[in-house]
Amino acid sequence: MESLGTPSFIEWRNIQLNKCLRGGIYIKKGDKIIIAIVLILGLSMGGYFLYGLPPMEDGYVIINVDGTIIDKIPVFSDVEETVYHDFIFGEHEHVGTLEIIGNRVRMLPMPTDICPEGICSDTGFISGMFQNIVCMPNKIHVYLDIDGI
Structure with a gap:
């Protein structure tokens, strides 16, 4: 059956499944923003504890x-x-x-x-x-x- 226009849910799911099986990981823009925020916070806290604390007198x-x-x-x-x-x-x-x-x-x-x-x-x-x-x-x-x- 030839599909014209928008694929059905089953066709869309099969396309996505095939892409994932080929090794493609899809990250949306919101996911990238959350990952960036978590990385920045983690690195800044780690840097503070390693280098930001003054030596004890x-x-x-x-x-x-x-x-x-x-x-x-x-x-x-x-x-x-x-x-x-x-x-x-x-x-x-x-x-x-x-x-x-x-x-x-x-x-x-x-x-x-x-x-x-x-x-x-x-x-x-x-x-x-x-x-x-x-x-x-x-x-x-x-x-x-x-x-x-």
Whole structure:
């Protein structure tokens, strides 16, 4: 049957189905606007948390092992000497070391039998709120806080 003019619903559906099966994805103008708004908001919020927050002036390094705070170390932004702080974890069997320079903190590498992937030491220095050093195999969480809580 030859179709003149507007296709019927079934013909239109078959045309659209064939286009989709060939790999065509059709995005309308409204969809593009919504996607653009979500991307802009997401990137701006991520950029704010990564680069917009100023480094913390003075505060504490909090060492949390298995949900328990085991140490609070005061840090000061005007002190530029390097301090190494050892802490014990894992039923008093292992020692971890933090390097503190002013208000910047990092975890030094541990042996691979204790921390197999070394992600905690690969994190590098943290210097502001909302930045963390986490070692999942040993349940260690190191972060900076203003009031030491």
